[in-house]
Amino acid sequence: MSVFTTVAIDEITPFLHRYSLGQLVELKGISAGVTNTNYFVTTTHGKYVLTLFETLRADELPFYVNLMVHLAQHGIAVAAPIANLQHQYIDELNGKPTLLVPCLPGSVAESPTVEQCAQVGEMLAQMHLAAASYPAKMPNPRGPHWWTTIAPTLYSLMNPQDADLLAAEVALQTQHQHDTLPTGVIHADLFRDNALMNGEHVGGFIDFYYACTDVLLYDLAITLNDWCVLEDGEIDDERALAMLKAYQSVRPLNPAEIQAWPTLLRAAALRFWVSRLLDFYQPAAGEMTFAKDPSHFQRVISRHAQRRNFWI
Amino acid sequence: MSVFTTVAIDEITPFLHRYSLGQLVELKGISAGVTNTNYFVTTTHGKYVLTLFETLRADELPFYVNLMVHLAQHGIAVAAPIANLQHQYIDELNGKPTLLVPCLPGSVAESPTVEQCAQVGEMLAQMHLAAASYPAKMPNPRGPHWWTTIAPTLYSLMNPQDADLLAAEVALQTQHQHDTLPTGVIHADLFRDNALMNGEHVGGFIDFYYACTDVLLYDLAITLNDWCVLEDGEIDDERALAMLKAYQSVRPLNPAEIQAWPTLLRAAALRFWVSRLLDFYQPAAGEMTFAKDPSHFQRVISRHAQRRNFWI
Numbered sequence A, B: 001m002s003v004f005t006t007v008a009i010d011e012i013t014p015f016l017h018r019y020s021l022g023q024l025v026e027l028k029g030i031s032a033g034v035t036n037t038n039y040f041v042t043t044t045h046g047k048y049v050l051t052l053f054e055t056l057r058a059d060e061l062p063f064y065v066n067l068m069v070h071l072a073q074h075g076i077a078v079a080a081p082i083a084n085l086q087h088q089y090i091d092e093l094n095g096k097p098t099l100l101v102p103c104l105p106g107s108v109a110e111s112p113t114v115e116q117c118a119q120v121g122e123m124l125a126q127m128h129l130a131a132a133s134y135p136a137k138m139p140n141p142r143g144p145h146w147w148t149t150i151a152p153t154l155y156s157l158m159n160p161q162d163a164d165l166l167a168a169e170v171a172l173q174t175q176h177q178h179d180t181l182p183t184g185v186i187h188a189d190l191f192r193d194n195a196l197m198n199g200e201h202v203g204g205f206i207d208f209y210y211a212c213t214d215v216l217l218y219d220l221a222i223t224l225n226d227w228c229v230l231e232d233g234e235i236d237d238e239r240a241l242a243m244l245k246a247y248q249s250v251r252p253l254n255p256a257e258i259q260a261w262p263t264l265l266r267a268a269a270l271r272f273w274v275s276r277l278l279d280f281y282q283p284a285a286g287e288m289t290f291a292k293d294p295s296h297f298q299r300v301i302s303r304h305a306q307r308r309n310f311w312i
Helices: A009-016 A062-073 A114-133 A144-157 A160-174 A216-227 A237-250 A255-281 A295-306 B009-016 B062-073 B114-133 B144-157 B160-174 B216-227 B237-250 B255-281 B295-306
Strands: A024-029 A037-043 A047-052 A091-093 A096-102 A183-186 A195-198 A201-205 A212-215 B024-029 B037-043 B047-052 B091-093 B096-102 B183-186 B195-198 B201-205 B212-215
Touching: A009 A024, A009 A037, A009 A091, A062 A114, A114 A183, A114 A195, A114 A201, A114 A216, A114 A237, A144 A160, A144 A255, A160 A255, A160 A295, A183 A216, A212 A216, A216 A237, A216 A255, A255 A295, B009 B024, B009 B037, B009 B091, B062 B114, B114 B183, B114 B195, B114 B201, B114 B216, B114 B237, B144 B160, B144 B255, B160 B255, B160 B295, B183 B216, B212 B216, B216 B237, B216 B255, B255 B295
Parallel strands: none
Antiparallel strands: A024 A037, A037 A047, A047 A096, A091 A096, A183 A212, A195 A201, B024 B037, B037 B047, B047 B096, B091 B096, B183 B212, B195 B201
16 A cells, blocks of 8 residues: 555665665565555564655655654664665665664554553653754644644535634634743654554654654644544543653643643644645545544544543 | 672662653663673663773763764664763763663673674674764774784793794784775674674674774684684684675675785784783783683684685
């Protein structure tokens, strides 16, 4: 499904000669992922993941790749990019920019445990601290400016009641500025399928290609909205409490963050409601298969709107 | 034995707060090593090795530490130094410069197999290639200038016959210049106890504190002299052949290297004969216990001198 660019044995072999990773043992396409082509590359030294970037250009990659390098250097559970013999992380294969990283231990936790949610919250906080010394910055391409621009293009496509709710939600967020909250590098897309769990522990956070500079607590809101959610959009109190407590054991929230938390939870849901609506009503060519149910995040927002206890 | 500087729980805990590695689970001194203090530090994130440098100063460490960072970035099996929240690899504890690295898989192979020797040869060649893009340089502090200076201080302490042999060996090396051979960063001390073997594979090369810029093939000579040696100083043909073949599968030797190889094998043995003689006759305070038998490398040289087939 997600091998958009095919790589043959006689193409990977000379490619691997540009690295210090031994001889090819096996090459195998990975079916997960909707944007890039990924292969498992097993060599005499170990098992690696090769990504061929299908949309990002080589000159757009350094922010993300150097961030992964930086976080790995701090012991954060991420795949550390591997440099080629020219000491470049980004190489090229079959006309696409590439990245090679070690294969991380673990698998996606579709129904995470309370302890897994705690470990993810703790690692996320550690990631926020470790990223404080990362020098590069990247505006959030999916922030308030984006959804405020995109949402009105969707109203006429939606049923009027949902469109009113979306417009109201955008208006609500417009009333809140979060300029005074701690900012830094955030993952911005830390859903369950972007983490490999090795038992209770975080094997690795993956897919940093939405990472950007934004409000740190917004990252926790995105994460909690997915990891702690029930099928009906309600949040599981036990998992949410565990995640928040573990996050705060590393980076305690300040009073302004505690005050902003309920709004940020709704902002985090709004961002994905809008992007899923966009995918649903205006799918990019060939992506139709992957469109996810937009109404899920509408329900998440609705539950947050009714909530009185936000686990802090 | 090798915990020279004691670290207590209430000292490591605030130290760990300067990193992104989770909470302390266990702290345990490591008995191996003769120069530095090493501890296993287990946290909620994983198992690490903490080194407190007992002789090297913080300002002497960057060449070695950045080299480890560089090699790890290339996928070479070395422990990747972990940066603290100030993005510094070198920190300080109890007045000593420190380094934290992940615990590598594997253990020391005292009686390496043929396949292990091949894997070490292959990884060493990969290391030489990967280090070519490492920008820093470091003269070899234990090169010809060193042994030519030190050897004469030992003659009067040795029995006259051995002293004559040593003088002859130093004279022999003086007749050979290796200025035209490929140079680069070498480990320079890749004995069996400086590699962790994970089954047949290299779990990691360790102890890079003799690394320097020198003739690449000299590094292979040092390595082969230890990994492929029998108790009587003879070299095991099968292991030596496997190591050389694997090394050359990655970095083929040029004609000048092939010609220099027998002399380099003797130079590599001479360097350790002299340093062991020095440790034996002029031990540094407190190191007496660790003095190794100098005559071992005298026998290695003697065997090399008689050899007609050097496995290339």
